[in-house]
Structures are given as C-alpha cells and as structure tokens.
Amino acid sequence: MPWKECSVMEERLRFVARLLDGEGMSDVCREFGISRKTGYKIFNRYKEDGLDALTDRSRRPVRYANQLPDQIERLIVESKREKPHWGARKIRELLVRRLAGDVRIPARSTVHAVLDRHGLVSQARKRNRANKAVGTQLSQAVVPNDLWCADFKGEFKLGN
Numbered sequence: 001m002p003w004k005e006c007s008v009m010e011e012r013l014r015f016v017a018r019l020l021d022g023e024g025m026s027d028v029c030r031e032f033g034i035s036r037k038t039g040y041k042i043f044n045r046y047k048e049d050g051l052d053a054l055t056d057r058s059r060r061p062v063r064y065a066n067q068l069p070d071q072i073e074r075l076i077v078e079s080k081r082e083k084p085h086w087g088a089r090k091i092r093e094l095l096v097r098r099l100a101g102d103v104r105i106p107a108r109s110t111v112h113a114v115l116d117r118h119g120l121v122s123q124a125r126k127r128n129r130a131n132k133a134v135g136t137q138l139s140q141a142v143v144p145n146d147l148w149c150a151d152f153k154g155e156f157k158l159g160n
Contacts, residue, residue: 012054015039016046068106073114076106080120088112
C-alpha cells in the first residue's frame, strides 16, 4: 500500500470541512492531534479570510526590537568618515549632543557594532607587556616527598 501524501493546507481544509459539517470542535481537534486553541485559530481565520487563510503564514517578525533607524545608522557612519580617528564612545557623545533628546540614543556597544558592520573599525593594537612574571625552575624530585613547597602569604600573628 503506497503512502498517502498530504499537505498542511489539505489537512486544514479537511479540518474546516468537518467543522462546517457540524462535528464538535473537541472531537475534531482530538482526531487531528491539535489543541482546541489551535483549532479555533484555524477556524476563525477561515471565517475571516476564506481559503487563503489556510496557507502557511510567514514567521518573520514584523519589526526587529533592537534595529536602529536608517537615519541614525547613516549619521554614525558619516561621523566616523568625517573623524576617522574617533571611536564609538566619542561618536555616541556626538549623537547625544546633536540629537539632544529627540531620539533614543544607541548604546556605545551598538555604535561599535554599526561601525564594525560597515568595516570602519581597525583591529585593536596588541599591548606589549614589559614586565611579564617569570617563574623559577622546579627542582627534580628523585623519591616521593623529596620536594616540599610552601606558599608564603606574608606575616601574621601567631597568638603568642
């Protein structure tokens, strides 16, 4: 016996058809393996929009919560091009002075992310540490408990 192929739209159409025939919502939802909340959502969409409502909807968000407006992003990029030696902190301060409460000012990390996205951030310079700690050579122990180490924490009172 060959497998039966069915799409989501066909299943939703069968679901709605059974509801329109007069079957109860709970029974139909139980047979289709969905919650009543989902069943009512599908049925109400069908009543409002017809057959087009049974197709899959996009899950893409309508808006992104942390996305900057294009004008502010453009202003950040233009400021960096005018003053290439300025970093995210100074550019943010410039935005605070220019916009002065008109718009929500992005955080310093967001300004840096915008600059990095547009390729305007130079690689950080590596610090050359002059005074690196150097350890002493360890002795070679020949037998167990031949080598003992003590960690000196400084002077402290012994109580006598």
